[in-house]
Amino acid sequence: MRKTINFGCWDYDRMAPIMDGRVRPQGIDLNFLNMPVEETFFRMLRNQEFEASELSLSSYVVSLHKPERPFVAIPVFPSRFFRHSSIYVNADSGIDRPEDLVGKRVGCPEYQMTAPVWIRGILSDDFGVNVDSVTYYTGGEEEPNRSEKLKLDLPDNIKVVPIGPDKTLSQMLHDGEIDALYTARKPSTYSGPNGKVRRLFENFPEVEKAYFARTGIFPIMHTVGIRRADYEADPWICQSLLKAFSEAKDITMQSLSETAALKAMLPWAAAHFEEAQATLGPDYWPYGFDRNRETIATFLRYSHEQGLSPRILEPEEIFAKETLEAFVI
Structure with missing residues (x-):
């Protein structure tokens, strides 16, 4: 039996293969709800309207200190931004x-x-x-x-x-x-x-x-959160979503490297892509836990220092345990 997940997220290029159906999460019928981040965050954080959604990293960390702990995250990062x-x-x-x-x-x-x-x-x-x-x-x-x-x-x-x-x-x-x-x-x-x-x-x-x-930090802005009740009922959805989002991101990275024609309306897109790889590394937008651990640890320290977290959380505490180890295909 397949699980239906309503997923709130903005229409990022790294989500395009999910939106158009080229990538389908195994065992999941994903209904992609394209919304600006402010609407997604408000509806998820206030009313938990979706089974899963893009979430503000800070709001998610704050929610972990609430008694109900309403969400569980997976190490997928739709938004990163130097600030x-x-x-x-x-x-x-x-x-x-x-x-x-x-x-x-x-x-x-x-x-x-x-x-x-x-x-x-x-x-x-x-x-x-x-x-x-x-x-x-x-x-x-x-x-x-x-x-x-x-x-x-x-x-x-x-x-x-x-x-x-x-x-x-x-x-x-x-x-x-x-x-x-x-x-x-x-x-x-x-x-x-x-x-x-x-x-x-x-x-x-x-x-x-x-x-x-x-x-070595490319700041993470958003992660993907799953309602805790849905996670506890079907823990397998975490790996299924992580695999699908990772595949979609890899397809988009390949598209950005295309030189036969411009996939994006940026005249020097190829040069920007090559510069990004030269400056930040070949896979400069990594998903998964290991390669993002230190960036997450820095953010968790900031959250505590700024009075948002009563204690410094460990990075391993904020993601579904099923997603902490990389799988080999």
């Missing part, structure tokens, strides 16, 4: 170097969002900007009235202030009501290197390449 490019500052704020962030007012859509967790951790490790050295302002970036998806219990030394119900972080940054913004999406008020709102690191590709050369 030095995602720190925006007001040109009049006096922030010219990362160290200048100390004592400033910093916006982030949600304190527990994965992108700001990585940003805060990197700023602390590399530039001495400790998590409690700024005041955080949370709320909608472009639309007002956004709240945290999960209830947080933060230490007293971490200062988080919700913005007003009619305010947006993007406009507040432009108007100087906050000094900086840590976010996943480029704010609409960003106006280039010489504008009122600019990036802290306008030369971010060079900065991010140097970061990878030093640390």
Whole structure:
């Protein structure tokens, strides 16, 4: 008997072979629900609407400290992103170097969002900007009235202030009501290197390449979570999904290397692909546990240091045990 799984996820290129049916998980009828990440996360985290979905890595880790532990993850990572490019500052704020962030007012859509967790951790490790050295302002970036998806219990030394119900972080940054913004999406008020709102690191590709050369970390943003009840009823679905998602990703990597014709509308796609492999390694977007263990361990340390996790979890604790060992085909 086949198991039906409704799977919420964005339409990434690495998911295309799953979406169009070229790859089918063994024993599973997968119904791919194509949705932007914000909708997927909200519906899964608040209401557990799907058997499985893409999940914010940070939200998933926070959920592991709840009594019900509603999800189990597999080591599939639909989204990775270097986040030095995602720190925006007001040109009049006096922030010219990362160290200048100390004592400033910093916006982030949600304190527990994965992108700001990585940003805060990197700023602390590399530039001495400790998590409690700024005041955080949370709320909608472009639309007002956004709240945290999960209830947080933060230490007293971490200062988080919700913005007003009619305010947006993007406009507040432009108007100087906050000094900086840590976010996943480029704010609409960003106006280039010489504008009122600019990036802290306008030369971010060079900065991010140097970061990878030093640390070996290509930050993980999202994982794939399965409702715990579905996992406990059919543990075999973890390996089936991991195999299928890995096969789909490998097909996409092969497609990116194609030089007979451009599969993506990027004129120098072949050059970008070759540069990525030369800089990050032949399989620069690895799935599976072993090759991602140290990146996950760094994130789990950040989650604890930033008051989101009461203790530092071990990477082995956050994934289904069936997926911790590689299988040989």
